Amino acid sequence: MPELPEVETLCRQLKQVILDKEIRSFEIIDSKLTAGEGLEGRRVLSVGRQGKALEMKLDDGDGITILLHLRLTGRLLWQGDNNFSFPHTRFTISFPHGRLDCIDPRRFATLSVQKTGFSDFDDRLEACPTGMVVEPLKDFYASRLWEMARRRKIPVKSFLMDQRFIAGIGNIYASEILHEAFVNPWQKTDLLSPAKWQKIEEATTSILNRAIVCRGTTVSDWRDLFGRKGEYQRYLKVYARQGRPCPRCQAAIQYMHLSGRGTYFCPTCQKAD
Numbered sequence: 001m002p003e004l005p006e007v008e009t010l011c012r013q014l015k016q017v018i019l020d021k022e023i024r025s026f027e028i029i030d031s032k033l034t035a036g037e038g039l040e041g042r043r044v045l046s047v048g049r050q051g052k053a054l055e056m057k058l059d060d061g062d063g064i065t066i067l068l069h070l071r072l073t074g075r076l077l078w079q080g081d082n083n084f085s086f087p088h089t090r091f092t093i094s095f096p097h098g099r100l101d102c103i104d105p106r107r108f109a110t111l112s113v114q115k116t117g118f119s120d121f122d123d124r125l126e127a128c129p130t131g132m133v134v135e136p137l138k139d140f141y142a143s144r145l146w147e148m149a150r151r152r153k154i155p156v157k158s159f160l161m162d163q164r165f166i167a168g169i170g171n172i173y174a175s176e177i178l179h180e181a182f183v184n185p186w187q188k189t190d191l192l193s194p195a196k197w198q199k200i201e202e203a204t205t206s207i208l209n210r211a212i213v214c215r216g217t218t219v220s221d222w223r224d225l226f227g228r229k230g231e232y233q234r235y236l237k238v239y240a241r242q243g244r245p246c247p248r249c250q251a252a253i254q255y256m257h258l259s260g261r262g263t264y265f266c267p268t269c270q271k272a273d
């Protein structure tokens, strides 16, 4: 599933190719999707991201916003010169200079069109109570995390990945962040000190920004807007590295399940307190 760095990569690349361009046609191929009518002839005014969701605001008197959440297997592909139709394409937006395809084998990606601009966007994010969700690249402060987490008794990794609290962090980056911060994934949030939250804040900011520069992490099917693999997989220290040495202490990375998700950690660097 694309996480924040992958969706941010798409967002930045979309800005390069569709900003200020006019939609020539919007073709829904998968009947499970219903949005997309009446968008022809409108210009793309802005492209943004909230958590793992993309928003494209269109030129219209009242403001029309296309909201897209890629979920598990959705990807976007820009086709400038070639016009190849890939299997599992669910919708296509054509522009004068190329075409944007959404390819999604498992059909979980969601698409909607709002006529009220950006104001209702937060309510549409999955299970995100408005006003509570922290965006890691905007308002991610240790003090705020500590305040949100200290009355809860859940494993810190589950907290980091819970989209009701923090937008955009999934299994890969949660594992990497906790390793960089020397925090055990099973550590209960109410027992984490402000100093540990400070380390988590620093690790989160640094890892997500580095992953964006690398255009995300390709350990399975992630590709960027132009069909290229990301590069952050070269810098992973624990994720998908069970049995291999921790780059910091050489102990063998371990793999265990935590709340149903595969979890990678170093038993020495990330010892429970």
Ligand SMILES: [Zn+2]
Residues within 6 Å of the ligand: 246, 247, 248, 249, 250, 251, 266, 267, 268, 269, 270
């Ligand atoms: Zn280690």
